[in-house]
Amino acid sequence: PLANGLLGYRWFFDAHVQHGDKRGRDLGYPTANLSLGAGCPLKRGIYAVKARVDEKMVDGVASFGRRPTFDNGSPLFEVHLFDFKQDIYGKQIRVHLISYLRGEEKFDTAEALIEQMDQDSEEARAALASMQPISELDLQLTQVT
Numbered sequence: 001p002l003a004n005g006l007l008g009y010r011w012f013f014d015a016h017v018q019h020g021d022k023r024g025r026d027l028g029y030p031t032a033n034l035s036l037g038a039g040c041p042l043k044r045g046i047y048a049v050k051a052r053v054d055e056k057m058v059d060g061v062a063s064f065g066r067r068p069t070f071d072n073g074s075p076l077f078e079v080h081l082f083d084f085k086q087d088i089y090g091k092q093i094r095v096h097l098i099s100y101l102r103g104e105e106k107f108d109t110a111e112a113l114i115e116q117m118d119q120d121s122e123e124a125r126a127a128l129a130s131m132q133p134i135s136e137l138d139l140q141l142t143q144v145t
């Protein structure tokens with residue numbers, strides 16, 4: 001939050017949506033998979049996000065990490081966009097990190113993970129509903145033009 005305040009806007013990045021294992025879809029949370037590069041210093045965990053897809057801003061919840069419940073693989077940024085059904089494979093999207101919700105966790109079962117994902121989605125929606133722009137620039141970056 002301090003860095004965002006100093007910048008005058010929330011941190012964001014652009015990345016191309018790539019195919020993944022389709023595990024999120026099986027769990028009821030389809031995701032856009034984005035690679036941030038091996039050296040990305042972003043804190044692992046769950047975030048409330050806004051994503052610019054084409055010329056629309058879409059709210060969502062995202063996970064950055066190694067997916068410890070399943071494979072503990074390479075770090076991946078996975079975005080679940082609320083009420084969104086478009087095929088965006090190969091498209092470049094811009095993701096704004098609005099709020100850090102919690103750290104990355106390993107769950108004993110897929111059911112326990114889904115229950116937590118439901119809670120994370122509720123928290124993300126609440127954080128996005130109460131979001132206040134940091135500055136005029138932040139407002140411009142996170143709104144549809």
